[in-house]
Amino acid sequence: MKKLTPLIEWGTLLFCTGMVCFFLVVILWDLISKGAPSLSWEFVTSLPSEGMTKGGILPAIIGTVLLTMITALVSVPFGISCAIYLNEYAKDTWLTRLIRASIRNLAGVPSIIYGLFGLALFVQGLQMGTSLISAGLTLGLLSLPYVIITTEEALRRIPASTREAALAIGATQFESIRDVVLPSALPGILTGVVLTLSRAAGETAPILFTGVAFYINNPTGFLNQEFMSLPYHLYMLSTQHQAIEEVRPLAYGTALVLIIVVFLLNLTAFYVRYKHSKDE
Amino acid sequence: MKLAAREKIDDAVKLLFRTTGLLVIAILGGIFFMLIWNSVAFFLKIKPLDFITGTQWNPSGSNAEYGILPLLVSTCLVTLGAMTIAIPLGIGTAAFLSEYAGKRLKSILKPVIEMLAAVPSVAIGFLGIVILGPGIAELTGQSNGLNALNGAILLAVMALPTIITVTEDALHGVPQSYREASYGVGANKWQTLIRVTIPAAAPGILAAVMLGVGRAIGETMTVLMATGNASAFPKGFFHSVRTITATIAIEMGEVPYQTTHYYALFAIAAVLFLITLAVNLIGEYFVNKFRKYQAA
Amino acid sequence: MCGINTVKMNNDLVKLSAESVNLWFGSKQVLKNINIDFAPNQVTALIGPSGCGKSTLLRAFNRMHDLSPDARIEGKLVLEGQDLYDGHFSATQVRRRIGMVFQKANPFPKSIYENINYGLKINDIPKAERKGIIENALKESYIWDELKTELDKPATRLSGGQQQRLCIARAVALRPEVILMDEPCSALDPLSTLKIEELIVKLKKDYTIVIVTHNMQQAQRVADKTVFMYLGEVIEEGETKELFNNPKNELTGNYVKGRFG
Known part of the structure; x- marks a missing residue:
């Protein structure tokens, strides 16, 4: 019995870890084994046809790419600027503490509430309608706290001596940030930004009421038009379609493409991080 | 660039960075305001007590009920x-x-x-x-x-x-x-x-x-x-x-x-x-x- | 009560000075009523045990404390009769005239050439002149011969001693009037240290140099004058030889003989 106890104890922890790995394996195995047969060049390059029961998902891919780009355009400059303010300029005042508390709380706000905010502010308030730009702005706001938090972390890792080197030869504070601090922090910032965008690319709830559509016949999206997106397409095919069983292969194919897009973005981030850690 | 101009840019950029910091507060405030504003509109029509204690969520029925x-x-x-x-x-x-x-x-x-x-x-x-x-x-x-x-x-x-x-x-x-x-x-x-x-x-x-x-x-x-x-x-x-x-x-x-x-x-x-x-x-x-x- | 031994020098022999300077970080007073004059074209060493405020004083001269929100300075820090903090100069102008070399070599993550070129570029020095200035600065810092064929290599690949001399070249290229050095050799091997010390002695014909050091031998090798600080106060200052051989204050004597520190 005495010999067995450590084995049981150790086994408990191993079981927990094994379960976590098991979840990932099931997810990947199921999506790949059942999604792969649906994947073809035609699937990713053609329009849906015959009431979505045939054809491809090109407009959804384009929509997701455009949406993610707008998200980046909104959240990256805004987020980096705010992170620079907090890490490089802000003193420890009540206002700074309020900004930091706001960021942490924004990161915890459920994504569906961002959807409501986008609906109230962009779609209705600013009269942008349900459109690519409304949805992009909404997702941009959702991504903002993550961009700020990861950028600030990257800036914090830059030693004070790097800033002082630039200041000591007569650079202004902005010049030292622009020419020395930001370039040094770039790999860290990039990693955070790409991870954030991969999250945004898979988000569905915030775009439900702000611009996503089940079907559009024009694959080239415009800012003021509704658009299709991969996660929403998957949601519709798996729950709302009138012939759910018939379109299941399409749903699997969409899920696989979505997860490939997200993982590719993640891999990019890990590659940047890995390469940077090797350089140091 | 002349020093005076560089220092002006420095000040302007600092202001810009600061503004984005303040905007973050505004976003959280905006979300808060939106929820409060619309909730108040709701509670003007439905009694808060009915909302909190109601056991039926049936907003589209002829006799709409809003129990959370x-x-x-x-x-x-x-x-x-x-x-x-x-x-x-x-x-x-x-x-x-x-x-x-x-x-x-x-x-x-x-x-x-x-x-x-x-x-x-x-x-x-x-x-x-x-x-x-x-x-x-x-x-x-x-x-x-x-x-x-x-x-x-x-x-x-x-x-x-x-x-x-x-x-x-x-x-x-x-x-x-x-x-x-x-x-x-x-x-x-x-x-x-x-x-x-x-x-x-x-x-x-x-x-x-x-x-x-x-x-x-x-x-x-x-x-x-x-x-x-x-x-x-x-x-x-x-x-x-x-x-x-x-x-x-x-x-x-x-x-x-x-x-x-x-x-x-x-x-x-x-x-x-x-x-x-x-x-x-x-x-x-x-x-x-x-x-x-x-x-x- | 402190700086009692200060004999005010003739004003035109003073390049840089501190007058009744007090400095706090938050509620902690780090510098207490500092009065020192630094003569032009001389090397002055600031010595004293860790935490005595010597680096803090050095950094006050080129306004490096501007970025620490909890630092508060009273009194006057003066360059050629002009207060560095009274609004006449901006921090950028001060740093242009008073260069600094740090404890740990901190080259920019750029090429060797760009490391020096960057300062010239932002300080609006015409492009045509830059190449000559860079070559000259590297020669002045005695690393031209070692580096002239690899100017486009990343500066971070150089040895510690070379990096530090590059940082000196970077400061020298801008022709400052004063160069502050904050324990420039503390991270270097003896051979590199020797090279930097030789460099310091050579640089003093063109610059006023203030160097913070932990190393008694170094102070004696490079400095014309030495200032001993303890717990935020100047205890004693004088000709280097005099201070080391005939210290007037007991604390100074104990310190330079290595009894504490």
Whole structure:
């Protein structure tokens, strides 16, 4: 019995870890084994046809790419600027503490509430309608706290001596940030930004009421038009379609493409991080 | 460029950076204001007491009823189920990573957890429909397995990466000298973990749990796809439920602008916002407590 | 009560000075009523045990404390009769005239050439002149011969000693009037240290140099004058030889003989 106890104890922890790995394996195995047969060049390059029961998902891919780009355009400059303010300029005042508390709380706000905010502010308030730009702005706001938090972390890792080197030869504070601090922090910032965008690319709830559509016949999206997106397409095919069983292969194919897009973005981030850690 | 011009740019840019900082407060304020404003419009038409104590959510009937209880209980039920699964699994995995796993095993397991965190919620919901649903249906003999249990398991999977990462940080932050002291009095690895390391990391672990809870309560797509969305009062894990998030997702797309029903959805969103806010504040409290404790 | 031994020098022999300077970080007073004059074209060493405020004083001269929100300075820090903090100069102008070399070599993550060129570029020095200035600065810092064929290599690949001399070249290229050095050799091997010390002695014909050091031998090798600080106060100052051989204060004597520190 005495010999067995450590084995049981150790086994408990191993079981927990094994379960976590098991979840990932099931997810990947199921999506790949059942999604792969649906994947073809035609699937990713053609329009849906015959009431979505045939054809491809090109407009959804384009929509997701455009949406993610707008998200980046909104959240990256805004987020980096705010992170620079907090890490490089802000003193420890009540206002700074309020900004930091706001960021942490924004990161915890459920994504569906961002959807409501986008609906109230962009779609209705600013009269942008349900459109690519409304949805992009909404997702941009959702991504903002993550961009700020990861950028600030990257800036914090830059030693004070790097800033002082630039200041000591007569650079202004902005010049030292622009020419020395930001370039040094770039790999860290990039990693955070790409991870954030991969999250945004898979988000569905915030775009439900702000611009996503089940079907559009024009694959080239415009800012003021509704658009299709991969996660929403998957949601519709798996729950709302009138012939759910018939379109299941399409749903699997969409899920696989979505997860490939997200993982590719993640891999990019890990590659940047890995390469940077090797350089140091 | 002349120095005067450079210094002017420096001042202007500083102002710009500062403005973006202030805008962040404005965004949170804006969300808060939007929820309050629309909720007030709702409470002008429906008595708050009816909203809080009503056991029926039936906004589209001829005699519309706006009781939040069934939604709130659904949300709590699914979250409770998810945490029952995710907390032991998460702490166990974190303990394994922090106390037992070698460097090489860690370098495999960390990406596994990061990949799990990266899977979009809609993909997890999809698997709830195609794998977990039929599985549960077979076990229980129901026609489909779209119920609270299904949602709870999926949410557990989604909350796990957060719980594992934060818990591992907390365990990692416990000074090595504590463990050595424990080994010194003859305790083995397991006893040290259970009696010394985990209690010492407790505030950090509680923070991890709170973050996991926040994630689960606010999740929309997974529960929308996997829990069946019956609007009746929830009866248990093997019955279909409809959470606050799912209700907003389903009904907001169809409701006419500025009707009572429209305002009602903002009111339940305000409740959701307050719950996640409270959960996050509690989590933050424990994080700070852990930091202070570590610094001491 | 402190700086009692200060004999005010003739004003035109003073390049840089501190007059009744007090400095706090939050509620902690780090510098207490500092009065020192630094003569032009001389090397002055600031010595004293860790935490005595010597680096803090050095950094006050080129306004490096501007970025620490909890630092508060009273009194006057004066360059050629002009207060550095009274609004007449901006921090950028001060740093242009008073260069600094840090404890740990901190080259920019750019090429060797760009490391020096960057300062010239932002300070609006015409492009045509830059190449000559860079070559000259590297020669002045005695690393031209070692580096002239690899100017486009990343500066971070150089050895510690080379990096530090590059940082000196970077400061020298801008022709400052004063160069502040904050323990420039503390991270270097003896051979590199020797090279830097030789460089310091050569640079003093063109610059006023203030060097903070932990190393008694170094102070004696390079400095014309030495200032001993203890717990935020100037205890004693004087000709280096005099201070080391005939310290007037007991504390100074104990310190330079290595009894504490």
